[in-house]
Amino acid sequence: MVFASEARRTPSARLGVAVVHDLVTAIVNGEVSPGQTLPPEERLAHHFGVSRTVVRESVKRVEEKGLITVAPGRGTTVEPTTSWNILDPVVLSVMLENDDALGVLDDLAIIRGSLEGEMSAQTARRRSEEELALIHEALATMVQNVSDPDVFPQADVDFHFLVMTLSGNRLASNITKILFQRARSSSRFIGHQSDDAYALTIEEHRRVYEAIAAGDPEAAQAAMRAHIIDSWQRRRLPTHRKP
16 A cells, blocks of 8 residues: 555655645555555555645645545544545546546546537537538638648647537536546657548538538437547557457
């Protein structure tokens, strides 16, 4: 367990955010399992090289993320993953940092496919001609920048976010954007880009646009879900594939 050693860390930069990050990492990695208790405040302060006040505030922030419960007389107990706020930026980032088997990113692709597929269907049902023109413009921007790796990825994101916004489903849109933006910071999410990746991506987005233009919710849902799953499988690093 990470706290078994009494070796004291260098105090510099071990305040606030860093302590929270390390505590979350220890829990996410399973170094402290659900049902186990964290070491007492004094020992944590010694381990991190910070004051007990910093430890106390850091533990409180980790508790707010659902990873632990502080109970007077019983100590600080690690909660099961079902209690974690996975949409919390720190929790999600740490999970992605430690996602060596890519299981979290696999799950994220499934979630995105479901949510964005449904939002694409909603957009196909309710879009106006003016809104359809905006989607066409977003697709055209992707086509115009297919050879520019500095511009194309953002044009891709803009297309997705526009379709989500036009769906009118604010809750699904917000959840998906949080997951997507956090995942983009992971090199594992970027993965491997083949030479024809952008061309394939444009064709998949074109199918989404055409389904929305035709007012076909089922086709729009299927096209968006297929695009998200297929593009992830193209990027997924072979060395991390599950056996």
